[in-house]
Amino acid sequence: MKKLFVSDFDGTATALDFYKIVLNKIGDEGWTYVREHRKTGKVDYHFLNKIFGWHQLTDSEYESLIGTIELDGHLRALLTYLSDQQIDFKFVSAGFDRYIQDVLKKEGYEHVDVITNPGFFEEGIMRMAPNVQSPFYSDVFGIDKGEVMRSFKKEYDRIYFAGDTEPDLSAALEADVIFAKGELIELVKQAGKDCIEFETYEEVVDHLKRGV
Template sequence: MKKPIILCDFDGTITKRDNILSIMKKFAPPEWERLKDDILASNISIQKGVGDMFRLIPSYEKYQLIEYALSHAELREGFHEFVSYTKEVDIPLYVVSGGMDFFVKPILKSLIPDDHIFCNEADFSGDFVTVHWPHACDDACQNECGCCKPSILRKLKEEDHEVIVIGDSITDFQVATMADVVFARDFLIEKCTEEGISFQPFESFFDIVKSLKKRQVVNV
């Protein structure tokens, strides 16, 4: 039996809402919406679009932005139980997020160790927010993903791994094409349906735990 490994998205997956979209609605001028639409339509890369969106926000709003993100984030039902289950059956769980370190890591503190979290980094040292990309695309990917989930998977995956991907967005699509099992919601469902990729829909992490138990997924 293959050993399972889980790569789970953060915004709109672990959290009920997409935190970047919430931040943009609150702090960015209207131009951000065109950038968002261009990302979803694949007119521009995720890295360029997200970088350009954050550059619309002045750095002096740093602390209001952080406070807003942390106070408005809400975990999806069953996430605590899901984390407990993965620990109980010894399945490696990695959070791979196109979100920013200033909200991803504090929200997941005490739940997921830092070395199992991959996300982007926000820099407030200039006049406007700049995004750094510590997990950019490797030589096998030319999509300018920003936080490149396929590249991260290539670093983590071993030959005997069964790859389980959980996500909701365009940022999860490329890694979903590499997965053995996909749990999808929202826009990722549309993309998987369009491209003929098999997936299981979910609303809460209770759904995912139930499915994994049914499959008797245990890391042996």
Template sequence: MKKVFLIDFDGTVTKVDTVDLMVKEFAKDGWQYYEKLWEKGEMSTEECAIETLKLMEVDEKKLLDLLYTVEIDDYFMEFLNFCREKDYEVVIVSDGYDFNIKTIMNKYGFDVKFYSNKLWFEDGKIKVDFPHKSKDCDKCGMCKLEVLNKYKIRGYYVVYVGDGYSDLCVSQHADKVFAKGVLEKYCKENEIPCTSFRNFSDIIEKLKR
């Protein structure tokens, strides 16, 4: 059976959440209100993003400069090499932005298939779009469950790796879950089997066993 790793990006591949970072750096006060509503599930990612962007003052260069300060997990590149050797597929699934993911991939020199929301600059203004949202649920901008189902239909064994709020739904449907942070707490409270991890070295070690 083919194996695919669906991996959250912000706070999982990266050491910090790049969307949180840009909001804290460039948004005027008031974004905290929208974030709380999003965390409670009372506001969708799309609604939260649109309202937060109204508070942001940033250009493309400033955002690139900020993103180039972001570090990835110390063992993520080793994990990618391990998956290549084993012929495991790796796909990033992110409720963040393609602009951020591409910038980090360019910085570290790796190229992984990914699904995410879109962000770009037009006439000096920041723009976003949500091409992978679900028709049935508006919680997330990018529906990770729909990506998981694509692989399930094709007969894959799906391993999910994540840490946050946008990982809660999809974790219930994966064949195996590696979790930390908010996701680990959620899995334990809801009796969803998961393996805790601190970094990708832990995942490599557990896979080798």
């Protein structure tokens, strides 16, 4: 039986979503904008590009921002366990590749597969640039994680998924086993599905060892 473990990146492998880290750097004016936006709109990739492009960053400021992002301390243990069990692993993210790859490289995980939106940091501006020709394109999140998961189901017999927010819901509902944290827990329950609640990958490994 061929198995795959899929994880969200921001807020699942990391403590905070990247855009929230950027907002903390912007300060009160950024958070005020978010509160006003949420009254009428979604946190979609158009909104995120507004946040990412709020201020120009120097190269050193960008590197400092990347340096503040810490991965779950149990990620290596998860990857080791999955490798030992011959279970493949992939990140699927509604963020963008530039900062994700920079974080993974910083932490020594540049070999890990990531499916996400294209993006760049050029002339002091970060920007998501989703591929509108992609079969996984979403006008909301840039990438439709549910479509990505459906493509995986053509290749794998059993798929695990771990996530934390609304963009993860469509992917979670395609999984055989759902690990959920944060707002995803209630969203999955509202959809009539069961999930395993977790906070860190250490708990995920414990459940996998029990044979979920």
